[in-house]
Amino acid sequence: MTRDSESSQGSVEDSPSPDSVPQAEQPSHPDLAPFWVDPAQCGPPISWKEIFGNDHPVELEIGSGKGLFLTNAGTANPSHNYFGIELAKKYARKAAERIAKRKLLNVRMLAADARLFMARHVPDASLRAVHVYFPDPWWKKRHKKRRVFAEPLVKDIERALEPGGDLWVVTDVEEYFGVICELMASRPLFEDLETAEPRSPEHDQDYLTNFERKYRIEGRPIYRKHYRRS
Secondary structure (H helix, E strand, O other), X not given: OOOOOOOOOOOOOOOOOOOOOOOOOOOOOHHHHHHEOOHHHHOOOOOHHHHHOOOOOEEEEEOOOOOHHHHHHHHHOOOOEEEEEEOOHHHHHHHHHHHXXXXXXXXXXXXXXXXXXXXXXXXXXXXXXXXXXOOOXXXXXXXXXXXXXXXXXXXXXXXXXXXXXXXXEEEOOHHHHHHHHHHHHOOOOEEEEOOOOOOOOOOOOOOOOHHHHXXXXXXXXXXXXXXXXX
């Protein structure tokens, strides 16, 4: 299985140098500008108030793909701000186009490596929630070190979440799910909450991501976790 049709967070061709957050290309159409974040705006540290123009709670998605979660969440929760990070520039632009089409001024997209961005740009206790949906499993043993959900990212998520903030993780890979559970069990500040089964979708876009839609239709198992930082 590949992640080519949705998020490619951690792909080889778009992998950045270890020393810098990759510079995002400017959007090809001026209508995307309000929804597309230039890395020069990101500090460090980033000012969420400057990015969104308000003090609303910020939720961050790692590996946003084509932006299905961001558009659904931004539409349903206008009192929250949503910030998506996607490594593959072509998917980040598609997400920005989807957001712009709906004129969601509470949503922004950044093309960058989420691991570096979290480590260097996100202030302590500044996020209400973090979402990680269907991260690339990097199937080959020699490639598993490229997985985005690893101990360094978990430490940065713990630091960046405000007390009472939530972490939502979803994957279709049972082995990766086990790794995620083991990592989170080693972080005593996180409470493992009961994860409710998803409701039935009301329409074709009523899913977390394109992956979730595909796998739920096919009847594949999907593994979900909800954690809360104390």
